[in-house]
Amino acid sequence: MPRQLPGDVSNFVNREPELTALAEFLESAGEQGSHSAKLIVISGSAGVGKTALGLRWAHAIRSRFPAGELYVNLRGYDDGPPQDPAVVLDRMLRALGVPGTAIPPDAEDRSAALRSIVADREILLFLDNAVSTNQVRPLLPGSARPLVIVTSRSTLPALVARDGARRVQLDILRESDALALLKAVSQGTRRDSDGDLRELASLCARLPLALRIAGERAASRPMMRLTELIEDLRDDSLLWDALSLDDDSSSDAVRTVFTWSYRALSAEAARLFRLLGANPGGDISLSGAAALAGAPIRTTRRSLDLLVGAFMMESSAPGRFRLHDLLKAYALAEARATDSSDELRQALRRLTAWYAATIREAARLLTPGDVSPVPIDEPDVPPPLFVRRFPGGP
Numbered sequence: 001m002p003r004q005l006p007g008d009v010s011n012f013v014n015r016e017p018e019l020t021a022l023a024e025f026l027e028s029a030g031e032q033g034s035h036s037a038k039l040i041v042i043s044g045s046a047g048v049g050k051t052a053l054g055l056r057w058a059h060a061i062r063s064r065f066p067a068g069e070l071y072v073n074l075r076g077y078d079d080g081p082p083q084d085p086a087v088v089l090d091r092m093l094r095a096l097g098v099p100g101t102a103i104p105p106d107a108e109d110r111s112a113a114l115r116s117i118v119a120d121r122e123i124l125l126f127l128d129n130a131v132s133t134n135q136v137r138p139l140l141p142g143s144a145r146p147l148v149i150v151t152s153r154s155t156l157p158a159l160v161a162r163d164g165a166r167r168v169q170l171d172i173l174r175e176s177d178a179l180a181l182l183k184a185v186s187q188g189t190r191r192d193s194d195g196d197l198r199e200l201a202s203l204c205a206r207l208p209l210a211l212r213i214a215g216e217r218a219a220s221r222p223m224m225r226l227t228e229l230i231e232d233l234r235d236d237s238l239l240w241d242a243l244s245l246d247d248d249s250s251s252d253a254v255r256t257v258f259t260w261s262y263r264a265l266s267a268e269a270a271r272l273f274r275l276l277g278a279n280p281g282g283d284i285s286l287s288g289a290a291a292l293a294g295a296p297i298r299t300t301r302r303s304l305d306l307l308v309g310a311f312m313m314e315s316s317a318p319g320r321f322r323l324h325d326l327l328k329a330y331a332l333a334e335a336r337a338t339d340s341s342d343e344l345r346q347a348l349r350r351l352t353a354w355y356a357a358t359i360r361e362a363a364r365l366l367t368p369g370d371v372s373p374v375p376i377d378e379p380d381v382p383p384p385l386f387v388r389r390f391p392g393g394p
Contacts, residue, residue, distance in 0.1 A: 277331025
């Protein structure tokens, strides 16, 4: 019987709404009489705690799956190529007792063999760090008794639409939970003020991975004032060193996990991501992003959709988009390393021209008799907001 589930994560904080949703799904899935596998997709940005949530829940319910657990790191976002489903199937079949000589050579036959073996077993499959639906689908059982937990930095919409997956989407922590995590990681070795802890949590963008690293750095240096770590996080030249551990665990460094997500973007989406790091505003509209990129609205919308789907940015309100502070700092660092200073200045000039033209059109509508000369004219800038569509009206 395979018992491959890794250990539970220490100092787990809250996530009660998500754990409740997972429990309700498991109960309702058993009542619906479905003939397909019970499938959960936990999605969210790098470092937000997807694996931690999945492991916490899996350990809580493992007694309901007496046939055991299989765990695979699919390495979808990692320093190397994603795991080939055929190779994963070989490992899973061996773990289930199939002799190597009896494993079919063809990937489709291996997938069929897995479905046959687990069809009547109450077994839990944990597929961690998936990159795409095509990587996951060959690993899915075809019956209702198994439970599959998938974690990914992609929303994996096809698994929801076709395979009936239930998606649980993680966001950064609430401030109270971020403070609780910092205190838990420090293990009571420090007596920092709540004000300093709140500032530290804010500089970590309330991202669980960043909070754990910052908390560990503070705990391992009990004589260091927390303000010293706060100053390091404010300094662009020290930020990423402050959010990495002093050993060989590069996969636990915040910049490293961001890089693996960034490398998976298309060239257009990666360029827009970098330019958004140079945007001086807190958020931006679709038209503003198109002006920044000097690209058509349709192209920009596609890139924004890719960035939101990859959790490299979020839609903060209808038609508005933003990066949390750490992703913005990472995007700006990539922009400075990749794009010339002239390109960045030109992007900001296009954005300024679009804002100025939008202000001019708003002024024309509000005070038609006034003149608002705006001397900024740039090519590749989309039409401003509030343009009059017909004589006498907007």
